[in-house]
Amino acid sequence: MTSSDQEDRLVARGGRIGGTVAVAGDKSISHRAVMFGALAEGVSHVEGFLAGEDCLATLAAFRAMGVRIEGPEDGRLVIHGVGMDGLRAPEAPLDMGNSGTSMRLLAGLLAAQPFAAELTGDASLCNRPMGRVAEPLGSMGARITALEEGGRPPLRVAPAEGLRGIRYDLPVASAQVKSAVLLAGLYAEGETCVTEPAPTRDHTERMLAAFGYPLRQEGATVCLEGGGRLRAADLTIPGDLSSAAFFLVAAALQPGSDLTLEGVGINPTRRGALDILLAMGAGIEVRNERTYGGEPVADLRVRGGELEGIEIPEHLVPLAIDEFPVLFVAAAAARGRTVLRGAAELRIKESDRIQVMADGLRALGIAAEPLEDGIVIDGGPIGGGTVDAHGDHRVAMAFAVASVAASAPITVTGAAAIRTSFPDFLAVARSAGLEIEADKD
Structure with missing residues (x-):
């Protein structure tokens, strides 16, 4: 079909x-497989990728930033990672379609890049508030501007003058906000810690570990130190x-x-x-x-x-x-x-x-x-x-x-x-x- x-x-x-x-x-894991595979050093092979429009929006965004990705073919991807510092400026706004996961996680990742980018989406996505992501990222030094009233997309992300790690207590349990902060934390100076008021999905933490990035878990708090590297991995979703x-x-x-x-x-x-x-x-x-x-x-x-x-x-x-x-x-x-x-x-x-x-x-x-x-x-x-x-x-x-x-x-x-x-x-x-x-x- x-x-x-x-x-x-x-x-x-x-x-x-x-x-x-x-x-x-799994949709959530498929998004993250593309993101971490793109940032890794080496070639990652992925089985079971969900070729739905949301995940394809994430895939297209990384292709637009210079990552070579083969597939999807019968759920298989081959991702030629460019390393943590290898992304290139996209030539046009990155269209996330209907995917809130793509927009929120990419906001965290783009906050650390040395180039400007814009994140947009369909009418439904552009009616969803992004302040819950923009606020903690801003406290790290990110320069994110919502172009519509009420903190709604499109989001314009300008190069930051260096990000700094923070300790952030999530006011509302949200895996997307947690993940956006952790993604920015990969590039931040010092340690970034996120504390949840209630457990949320931990696919980001599990996949970071699968790609060889060290994390520290203390009860409801997860921490990572900026400046590490990701190693290519083979995944079955x-x-x-x-x-x-x-x-x-x-x-x-x-x-x-x-x-x-x-x-x-x-x-x-x-x-x-x-x-x-x-x-x-x-x-x-x-x-x-x-x-x-x-x-x-x-x-x-x-x-x-x-x-x-x-x-x-x-x-x-x-x-x-x-x-x-x-x-x-x-x-x-x-x-x-x-x-x-x-x-x-x-x-x-x-x-x-x-x-x-x-x-x-x-x-x-x-x-x-x-x-x-x-x-x-x-x-x-x-x-x-x-x-x-x-x-x-x-x-x-x-x-x-x-x-x-x-x-x-x-x-x-x-x-x-x-x-x-x-x-x-x-x-x-x-x-x-x-x-x-x-x-x-």
Whole structure:
């Protein structure tokens, strides 16, 4: 299934979920593999790269800065690293498309370069505030200017007169902000330390170690000394748990289903969705655990049954922040009430995911009350109908999955953005038994 097959309107009719499928490589790790491979000394080989639009935006940015990258071909990349000081000034603004990860992490990296650059993106990305990144980078000496009101992109990054290491306490748990500060810290004078209020995904730390860069972990604080080097590495990228979550929920909602997802990353800082589903009573088994490049991986077998509504533990919120749209679908089909709090970040994703999901669930007959930092969902019969994903890829896929528990087909509009994170979604969904099609009318 190519991106040209992925239309803006999907019609999902449920289906019979089962079999064995594999999802594409982890998006977060794919971004970082390109970044660290480009900055390394030597040639890095990558397997399992996710060729979605978000990751391709990162790849294109590094090509524009003089890095030779072969592929992607069947998920394989060959990255000819230029070293920490080998990037060149791009000739035009770097277009990040819809990728907040690309923009925030590159802001940290570009802050240390001896050339000026501009980061831009699509309308959705340029409506997302970047102050949470610009503020700590500015305290390191970075010269970053948001060109729109409210700290919104495009971002103009001018050469700094040298960066200095800082100790930074994240006001809100965010792996992207943490990573941006650490990337700038690679070039800073002295030590850079970031302390988290709650655990977030640690792919940056794991990959820095895989590329031979020393870090120091002290509880919730990670530190690194500027001025080191990265060595080329060969990586296999695990399957993306955020993508797998759609099928975990689809199978969990359908009595009698039996689906296995192979080679999925189960990093402890990412498995919040898995733990939430287990707390709701989902029949999920973690099998054949192994390690790819420092990342834990397993096969996940899920069998359908009845889910129970829960009050989602706040410590799991940052560990499941990207999976909440489909977890809201699980809550809608569960028995009883599910309550989420402490997730205000969902309001500044590709869409306001709290409001957009509440509106869509209501259109399908589910009682959903948005809160300032979460939502209350009372499970019940899911009906058919039309919902608007507002151009948000995860919302679109979540409502397609809802059709498994719906009494009639669900039509999802605003779904074309699926290609940004999961270009093969339709093909994988069909192989898992989901009856879904792109409506080209």
